[in-house]
Amino acid sequence: MTDTPADRIARATPPAIARRVRGLPDRVIAWIFVAPTIFLLLAVNIFPLIWTIRLSFTNFAANKPNAEVKWVGIRNYTRILTDADTWANMQTTAHFLIWTIFFQVLIGFALAWLINRKFKGNDLVTTLIVIPMMLSPAVVGNFWTFLYQPQIGVVNYVVEFLTGIPADSFSMLGPGGWARWSIVIVDTWMWTPFVMLICLAGLRSIPDYIYEAAEVDRASKWRQFWTITVPMALPFLMLAVLFRGIENFRMFDLVVLLTGGGPGDETLLASIDLKREAFEKWRTGYSSAYAIILFVTVFGLASIYVKALNRVKQR
Amino acid sequence: MNRMRLIPAALAAAIASAGSAQAADLTLCWAAWDPANALVELSKDFEAQSGIKMNFEFVPWPNFADRMLNELNSGGQLCDLMIGDSQWIGGAAENGWYVMLNDFFDKEGISMNAFVPATVTGYSEWPKNTPNYWSLPAFGDVVGWTYRKDWFERPEIQAAFKEKYGRDLTPPATFAELKDVAEFFQGREIDGKTVYGASIYTERGSEGITMGAMDVLYSYGFKYDNPEKPYDMEGFVNSDGAVAGLEFYKSLYDCCVAPGTSNTYMGEGIDAYKSGQVALHMNFAFTWPGFEVDPNVGGGKTGYLVNPAGPNGEKFAQLGGQGISVVANTDNMDGALAYIKWFAQKDVQDKWWSMGGFSCLRAVVEDPNFAKSQPYAQTFLDSMAIVKDFWAEPSYATLLQASQQRFHDYVVAGNGSAKEALDGLIADWTETFQDEGKL
Numbered sequence: 001m002t003d004t005p006a007d008r009i010a011r012a013t014p015p016a017i018a019r020r021v022r023g024l025p026d027r028v029i030a031w032i033f034v035a036p037t038i039f040l041l042l043a044v045n046i047f048p049l050i051w052t053i054r055l056s057f058t059n060f061a062a063n064k065p066n067a068e069v070k071w072v073g074i075r076n077y078t079r080i081l082t083d084a085d086t087w088a089n090m091q092t093t094a095h096f097l098i099w100t101i102f103f104q105v106l107i108g109f110a111l112a113w114l115i116n117r118k119f120k121g122n123d124l125v126t127t128l129i130v131i132p133m134m135l136s137p138a139v140v141g142n143f144w145t146f147l148y149q150p151q152i153g154v155v156n157y158v159v160e161f162l163t164g165i166p167a168d169s170f171s172m173l174g175p176g177g178w179a180r181w182s183i184v185i186v187d188t189w190m191w192t193p194f195v196m197l198i199c200l201a202g203l204r205s206i207p208d209y210i211y212e213a214a215e216v217d218r219a220s221k222w223r224q225f226w227t228i229t230v231p232m233a234l235p236f237l238m239l240a241v242l243f244r245g246i247e248n249f250r251m252f253d254l255v256v257l258l259t260g261g262g263p264g265d266e267t268l269l270a271s272i273d274l275k276r277e278a279f280e281k282w283r284t285g286y287s288s289a290y291a292i293i294l295f296v297t298v299f300g301l302a303s304i305y306v307k308a309l310n311r312v313k314q315r
Numbered sequence: 316m317n318r319m320r321l322i323p324a325a326l327a328a329a330i331a332s333a334g335s336a337q338a339a340d341l342t343l344c345w346a347a348w349d350p351a352n353a354l355v356e357l358s359k360d361f362e363a364q365s366g367i368k369m370n371f372e373f374v375p376w377p378n379f380a381d382r383m384l385n386e387l388n389s390g391g392q393l394c395d396l397m398i399g400d401s402q403w404i405g406g407a408a409e410n411g412w413y414v415m416l417n418d419f420f421d422k423e424g425i426s427m428n429a430f431v432p433a434t435v436t437g438y439s440e441w442p443k444n445t446p447n448y449w450s451l452p453a454f455g456d457v458v459g460w461t462y463r464k465d466w467f468e469r470p471e472i473q474a475a476f477k478e479k480y481g482r483d484l485t486p487p488a489t490f491a492e493l494k495d496v497a498e499f500f501q502g503r504e505i506d507g508k509t510v511y512g513a514s515i516y517t518e519r520g521s522e523g524i525t526m527g528a529m530d531v532l533y534s535y536g537f538k539y540d541n542p543e544k545p546y547d548m549e550g551f552v553n554s555d556g557a558v559a560g561l562e563f564y565k566s567l568y569d570c571c572v573a574p575g576t577s578n579t580y581m582g583e584g585i586d587a588y589k590s591g592q593v594a595l596h597m598n599f600a601f602t603w604p605g606f607e608v609d610p611n612v613g614g615g616k617t618g619y620l621v622n623p624a625g626p627n628g629e630k631f632a633q634l635g636g637q638g639i640s641v642v643a644n645t646d647n648m649d650g651a652l653a654y655i656k657w658f659a660q661k662d663v664q665d666k667w668w669s670m671g672g673f674s675c676l677r678a679v680v681e682d683p684n685f686a687k688s689q690p691y692a693q694t695f696l697d698s699m700a701i702v703k704d705f706w707a708e709p710s711y712a713t714l715l716q717a718s719q720q721r722f723h724d725y726v727v728a729g730n731g732s733a734k735e736a737l738d739g740l741i742a743d744w745t746e747t748f749q750d751e752g753k754l
Contacts, residue, residue: 059750063388063410064709150574174577175728260520263577264728265720279385281713283750 049295056289063282076289085265086273086290093270095180096187096255097248101241103188108195109237113229115196116203126200130193137190141257144186148172148258175263183255183267187248195240202236203229231315238309242302249298270294340368341650344383344394345637347373348581350454350601353670360666361657367650376581377521380712387412387642395645396654398453398637401437406709408441413449413640419652420448425659431455433702434675438638443707450638451655452675454601457698458530458633460493461588461596461606462486464618466505475499490531490563490623493595497571500594512571513595514587515564517727518580524726525705525718527597528564530633533703534625535560546748553737560625561733565726577727588612599635600698603691604671619694622701634702636673710747717743 024032056076060069080086115126132140147153148171156167172182206228214224252271255261261268274294278287343358345351351373358369372393374382380400386393387407399407407413416439420427427435427448434452441449466472467484476484476499487493497512504510516527529537536556541547551557573592576583581598588596589609606617622632639658641651657663664676668688673695674680686693706714718740725736748754 063384063406066411148575153575168574171575171577174575256520260518260578262519262723262727264724264730266728276716280381281710281716282388283713 052288052291055285056292058285060285060288061282062284072285076286077293079286080290080293086270088265089268089270089273092180092266092268093249096184096251096267096269097245099181099184100187100191100248101244103184104192104195104244105237105241107188108192108240109199109233111192111196112199112203115200129196132190133193135190137253138257140186140190141254144182144189145173145258148182173259173263177266179259179263179266183258186254186258187251190254191244191247195244198236198240198243199233202233205236206232235309235313238305238312242305242309245305246298246302249294339366339647339650340370341395341647341654342370342372342393343396343398343639343654344372344374344386345398346379347375348601349605350672353667353672357663357667357670357672358654360663361654364657365650365653367647367653369654377518380521384712390644392644392646394642395647395651396639397642398639399450400637401634402705402707402711402715404438404441404449404638405707405711407640408447408449409709411643414643414648416448416451416641416655417446419655423656423659425451425656429659429677430675431677431680431699433634433699434636434638437634437702437704437707438636438675441707450640451659452636453639453658454636455673455675455680455695455699456599456601456635456637457695457702458526458597458635459600459603459622459694459698460620461598461603461612462496462618462620463591463594463612463616465616466500466594467618472505486618486620487595487623490534490625493623494563494567494571497567497595501571505591508591510591511573511587511593513567513597514576514579514584514593515567515572515597516580516584517568517572517576517723518578518583519719519723519727520578521580522705522715522719523578523580524722525715526633526635528561528718528722528726529703529705530597530622531564531567531625532557532560533631533633534622534629535563536625536627536629539706546754548741548744552741552744553734556625556627557737558733561722561725561736564722565729565733568726600673600691600695601635603695604689607690615690617690619691621694621697631701631703632698634704636675708751710751713747714744717747 057071057073058069059072061067111129115122115129135143147155150156150168150171153172155172156170159165159170160167170176170178172178210228210232211224214228219227250271251269252275255267255269256272259267261272270290271294274287274290277283277290281287343354345354351371355369355371358371361367362369380403383394383397383399384403384406385391387397387399388410397413399413404413408415419425427439427446430439430452434455435448436443438452439448439450441447467486473484476482476496479499480495484496484499487496493513499512500510501512502509516523516530518524536554537560538551538554538557539548540551573587576587579587581602584596584598585602585605587593588598588606589611591611603617603619607613622630624630639655641648641655645651658667659676661676661678664674664679668674668679668685679685680696680699686696705711705718708714721736721740721743724730725733731739745754
């Protein structure tokens with residue numbers, strides 16, 4: 001008879017401990033196993049959250065450890081919510097979020113649909129497409145800063161070639177209204193492959209016999225796409241939107257490298273503003289309130305979205 | 316004793332000796348730039364004399380304040396010595412990050428009168444204009460201008476300028492003249508290459524556009540507050556002169572910079588100038604030694620200019636530079652103070668200047684041979700005599716972020732008017748001072 005790992009562990013356990021454990025109910029043993037994880041979760045996630053909520057009602061500044069900390073009630077919250085700049089930053093974040101997700105889903109799904117059709121060099125093309133998402137945001141930020149440079153960058157020359165507008169007469173990252181779209185383009189270039197991979201998984205999970213049955217029923221390709229492909233890939237698509245939405249809500253590095261939030265405040269996302277409040281201006285109480293507002297926003301939106309996702313899955 | 320017992324004993328001895336060696340080391344924190352490399356070389360003399368090993372932690376300028384203020388604020392022990400920016404001094408003093416050096420200076424006979432007064436006020440004193448010293452002036456710096464002397468001397472360019480403006484092409488003495496020159500060079504073909512008028516600061520993220528705009532605003536009459544009533548800013552920050560100064564800075568940005576310079580600071584300016592892209596270049600004096608040895612713009616091709624005068628003849632310049640301080644959390648206080656004592660010596664400061672470090676010691680800069688020691692030496696001296704600095708309050712970072720936002724929004728993004736930008740700045744700064752309990 002061969003030893004199982006459980007047998008070996010049982011033999012290695014000192015008899016005194018074995019006796020003690022043998023006497024414990026299953027529920028207690030389960031708690032013993034789960035307790036370290038729960039402890040870590042409380043220490044690393046829950047405690048900081050509660051502490052942040054507490055700080056958000058004070059005037060605490062982390063760079064003034066000796067200063068008196070005063071309870072300010074909901075003043076930080078009212079200041080943030082009545083500040084026009086905060087709302088402008090929220091709008092910038094919403095612009096970035098909506099358009100990046102729109103383009104990434106559109107292009108990502110189209111690419112996945114094309115890749116899903118078997119052709120020669122399929123694997124090579126897939127590998128090449130996913131390269132951007134494997135790069136560091138720091139590299140991508142610097143790389144695109146050069147591409148957008150009006151004098152030496154490729155982007156302006158392409159625009160000049162196509163439209164006749166002189167390359168050095170406009171700046172994609174400067175004034176003129178293009179900066180917001182420039183960061184959308186870079187994020188779309190970088191993260192569309194991620195959406196594509198998720199969509200590809202969805203498309204490949206659709207059994208062939210469903211299409212065969214549709215062929216037998218003489219359903220057109222167009223009808224097959226809208227009544228089989230899209231509904232069956234929808235849960236995957238929605239998952240991709242959830243991931244990208246959460247990621248882009250806290251987008252920071254790429255935008256800081258490309259524009260620093262400028263020109264003016266044109267690309268100042270809420271996450272960049274929060275970082276400046278917390279770690280440059282050191283308004284810890286105020287930034288804690290800001291963080292809680294952003295957390296509640298993301299958590300609320302994500303909860304509604306997950307419910308919708310579950311409903312789609314159940315269909 | 317068998318071999319197995321010897322191993323842990325040897326290990327313990329090794330760890331103990333490593334620990335004691337580390338305790339004797341010193342770590343100096345500064346920005347990652349050319350002067351820092353010179354300081355590494357200079358500090359080898361200190362290592363040889365004292366036996367203390369020097370370590371260095373250099374952070375690029377755009378992240379310097381962020382990284383180091385976090386370090387100081389969190390009570391970290393990375394740095395024993397800090398060459399921190401001049402605006403940090405208020406916060407560093409009030410929050411106990413730096414050691415007050417008065418007693419040490421008295422004991423060692425180091426007199427602040429031996430240093431250029433502007434650097435003592437700018438880098439060492441808090442509160443300002445009181446004899447409370449938190450650092451030793453280490454690196455004098457100021458915003459000035461460089462220009463392509465070789466282009467200015469070309470007969471065909473001189474003729475074209477005279478034809479257009481009716482006067483000789485000379486280094487600009489006023490900001491109005493500076494704009495003429497910048498406009499003249501903007502888009503001009505020189506040696507088959509299109510060149511541009513000027514490189515100025517427009518950076519949004521850290522402090523760039525504030526340093527650039529303030530460098531102009533001072534000479535147009537901008538003042539931070541009422542000299543008679545601290546923190547009273549109405550009519551000083553947004554005076555007619557200040558408004559005109561900010562409008563001028565925007566007009567310079569609109570007419571005369573190279574395409575794509577909407578987020579540029581020191582590094583980008585250096586690149587633009589060295590690559591022969593611009594005729595005029597605003598930057599801190601620390602860049603000047605590098606230009607002298609550059610194959611493209613060195614060897615007499617570059618001229619150095621004190622900040623030009625404003626419309627009323629007033630002439631001021633934005634102070635840069637830093638003092639060297641002892642971090643309160645250091646575990647090697649004696650070593651850190653020994654370094655400062657060594658650094659304050661005349662012969663060390665002479666060597667510092669010769670290596671590209673801008674000494675603040677009067678015995679060095681007032682030496683009769685100093686002005687001729689480098690092509691930019693006289694310009695540096697003249698510039699240091701007219702400096703003004705940004706707020707050095709503990710809340711300087713908040714004040715700075717407000718000016719970054721207001722200036723960038725008006726100058727680069729083109730939103731609103733100069734008056735609105737400066738009125739908005741007063742509102743932001745007032746709110747900050749109210750939060751601080753100063754208003």
